[in-house]
Amino acid sequence: xxxxxxxxxxxxxxxxxxxxxxxxxxxxxxxxxxxxxxxxxxxxxxxxxxxxxxxxxxxxxxxxxxxxxxxxxxxxxxxxxxxxxxxxxxxxxxxxxxxxxxxxxxxxxxxxxxxxxxxxxxxxxxxxxxxxxxxxxxxxxxxxxxx
Amino acid sequence: xxxxxxxxxxxxxxxxxxxxxxxxxxxxxxxxxxxxxxxxxxxxxxxxxxxxxxxxxxxxxxxxxxxxxxxxxxxxxxxxxxxxxxxxxxxxxxxxxxxxxxxxxxxxxxxxxxxxxxxxxxxxxxxxxxxxxxxxxxxxxxxxxxx
DNA sequence: TATTGTTATACTCTATAACTATA
DNA sequence: TATAGTTATAGAGTATAACAATA
Numbered sequence: 001x002x003x004x005x006x007x008x009x010x011x012x013x014x015x016x017x018x019x020x021x022x023x024x025x026x027x028x029x030x031x032x033x034x035x036x037x038x039x040x041x042x043x044x045x046x047x048x049x050x051x052x053x054x055x056x057x058x059x060x061x062x063x064x065x066x067x068x069x070x071x072x073x074x075x076x077x078x079x080x081x082x083x084x085x086x087x088x089x090x091x092x093x094x095x096x097x098x099x100x101x102x103x104x105x106x107x108x109x110x111x112x113x114x115x116x117x118x119x120x121x122x123x124x125x126x127x128x129x130x131x132x133x134x135x136x137x138x139x140x141x142x143x144x145x146x147x
Numbered sequence: 148x149x150x151x152x153x154x155x156x157x158x159x160x161x162x163x164x165x166x167x168x169x170x171x172x173x174x175x176x177x178x179x180x181x182x183x184x185x186x187x188x189x190x191x192x193x194x195x196x197x198x199x200x201x202x203x204x205x206x207x208x209x210x211x212x213x214x215x216x217x218x219x220x221x222x223x224x225x226x227x228x229x230x231x232x233x234x235x236x237x238x239x240x241x242x243x244x245x246x247x248x249x250x251x252x253x254x255x256x257x258x259x260x261x262x263x264x265x266x267x268x269x270x271x272x273x274x275x276x277x278x279x280x281x282x283x284x285x286x287x288x289x290x291x292x293x294x
Numbered sequence: 295t296a297t298t299g300t301t302a303t304a305c306t307c308t309a310t311a312a313c314t315a316t317a
Numbered sequence: 318t319a320t321a322g323t324t325a326t327a328g329a330g331t332a333t334a335a336c337a338a339t340a
Contacts, residue, residue, distance in 0.1 A: 008271060011278070015266050016194035017285050019176060019187050022169050024212040024292040027331080029166060040166050041307075047163035057322060065171040070308045072323065094316045094321040119162050122291045124155060130287050135161050137284035138168050140277050144269045145171040174308075177329085186329070204299060217331050219300065241298040241339045
């Protein structure tokens with residue numbers, strides 16, 4: 001297959017498909033709601049704290065491309081359910097370090113998280129080369145969001 | 148080993164990244180708002196009517212993975228701005244065929260659509276092989292939503 | 295009786311603005 | 318004066334439920 005860089009005109013027609021596809025996936029994920037009552041943002045924060053350790057509100061907001069006030073709302077809801085806890089920053093009294101609790105870790109590990117399980121099952125149904133394409137596209141989608 | 152399908156464990160770690168990436172892109176797109184005051188759903192409907200011709204509320208709702216009532220709201224807003232018009236179905240008095248108007252076509256063609264232009268510019272900044280990966284991933288994302 | 299669409303209402307998610315506290 | 322976070326409010330986007338009209 002010859003490598004032919006896409007023209008701007010051909011890319012333009014893909015813009016609608018991409019936004020539609022992304023919107024569809026998000027609506028689908030949102031509708032998958034079982035025993036877990038965590039939404040996508042809450043799951044995202046929990047996953048990030050699990051991977052990266054304690055973080056501040058501002059850092060989490062930046063990582064998720066969200067306003068700090070919006071992240072504050074998410075963290076408050078997670079704290080109320082005992083999934084994250086707040087710890088003082090060692091040197092800066094203004095900052096608050098949010099950490100995942102044991103209960104939060106349980107929620108992430110346990111079965112019953114309908115959204116994650118649905119998406120995982122859907123991913124597993126793709127052919128191996130399709131999986132590779134989709135996984136390779138993830139960092140590219142992130143790059144788009146940051147440009 | 149020729150083909151190395153990803154293990155379920157390795158895929159599980161990608162689930163969070165995918166949802167986060169998709170959420171980020173959507174928030175970014177939503178925030179790009181210039182002279183056009185059309186949101187992503189409105190643009191999606193307009194694009195679909197442009198490509199596929201007149202459609203009913205139910206068909207549009209199915210195409211965008213949305214409830215008919217939600218689609219009705221979107222269509223009402225587009226109609227109020229004169230971007231779509233309603234025509235009776237030739238044989239079924241219950242159905243309404245929505246078609247894009249000339250003004251709707253203008254809006255789609257003209258410059259000033261901040262969301263589409265931003266995304267197009269971002270796509271053009273990717274390397275050709277990255278573009279190909281991302282475009283190849285679009286139908287896969289749709290498949291996920293439908294499974 | 296089933297289907298298409300409308301109307302009314304409520305919920306989820308995120309943003310903006312104004313404020314407090316610490317640096 | 319600048320930054321981190323909180324509180325209050327508003328908005329966009331979508332869903333659910335109840336209804337009307339046509340099939």
